[in-house]
Amino acid sequence: MTTIIKNGTIVTADLTYKSDIKIEDGVITEIGENLSGGTELDATGCYVMPGGIDPHVHLEMPFMGTYSSDDFESGTRAGLSGGTTMVVDFCLPEPNQSLHDALLRWDNKSTRANCDYSFHMAITWWGEQVWNEMESVVKDRGINTFKHFMAYKGALMVDDDEMFSSFQRCAALGALPLVHAENGDVVAQLQAKLLEEGNNGPEAHAYSRPAEVEGEATNRAIMIADMAGVPVYIVHTSSEQAHEAIRRARQNGIRVYGEPLIQHLTLDNSEYKHPDWDHAARRVMSPPFRDKKHQDSLWAGLAAGSLQVVATDHCAFTTEQKRNGVGNFTLIPNGTGGLEDRMPMLWTNGVETGRLTMNEFVAVTSTNIAKILNMYPKKGAILEGADADIVVWDPNKEKTITAGTQQSAIDYNVFEGKHVKGLPRYTLTRGVVAVDDGEVKTREGHGKFVAREPFQAVNTALSQWKEVTAPRKVERTGIPASGV
């Protein structure tokens, strides 16, 4: 099957130019002027960009006594409708469960995906079995990223000892550790204190997770990764304190990546003061929304390159599920949606305001993460030979976001009422048109798992540098006799 995207302007992470694109059997086969033959998609007035990649989603996630409500079908449909053509979900083994058994569950859930996907493996417990299985997860399953939660004490949290062991294993396997960086011990005590004082509403969720606990944990994760000799990726970087830790480490030559979310960039903590309990609880996520000072820091980091990726951490719970926490904010399932709105919200608040260039937009929504996760240029690129995961972006198409017309399965939208300018005219997933002139036409089960090779360049360079600078015993000739 041949498709030609005609009359558009191609925008990549580093180039902007007018050209047509030929797609055959899901792959870009030619980029050039005046291409013809096959089905034509008119991109006049549009920017033709690599489809978005969201590296941080939780579809049908078992969490806090329930399951997040968007599954691989509705979640990927929501993503495609907003120009996202690939998602990466987190496989979460139960305590003492084999990593491979957990993967079977994720394999089953993901068969319904409308677009391509991959998995990160979470390290939710530690032992010899996990240490052993990590190798086959990387080598046989093509999963080169391992997630560590420094928060959610008593559930997903791992301690420093476990994290250091796991990071060393990642270094040896050519894998990349990911970290949810919040000091889980301090959060747990702050939660208990707030509840004791009668502070049980959703706003207390934010009080229990100040920016300081994120900054401290980010510093600690970076230090542990440095000691283990492995790069590290900090998920949902939400505060100046965490950004500052990443920025400083990068300036000192440490290989660390930071991932702000579209929610933290565009929504602030005044949401938790809303008089309606449901309104505030729907916005409960970890880390919580912050104030403008933090938002400005995140935007600056994207422009400066100290932060590399914009994700969503899409983990959508219905109002009914959120109400599990009436009377006790610690029982409100943590998570918000965003898959459908990440690209239009970032374009509107970033490119339309001049905070980001179009090329930076492509970098932070697609190309950078494709490189970080070792799947570039199959993904994240408009190049001959790349998968035809493409968004034809109409900068003049506008809408007001509302739950009533969204693809996501939940009954509200945290961006309700926001006006966006810049939306897909077409979204293509491996050459198949999933958004057709604005109309969503996804194909359940079309999505394929994307296996990712262990890292070569970055991990090799880092381990070489660690070897060059390793502490060495000083060989001495004249050693005095012991004084004892």
Ligand SMILES: NC(=O)NCCC(=O)O
């Ligand atoms: N972020 C959040 O509140 N929920 C999803 C789980 C996580 O990423 O921490």
Ligand SMILES: [Zn+2]
């Ligand atoms: Zn997290």
Ligand SMILES: [Zn+2]
């Ligand atoms: Zn998450």
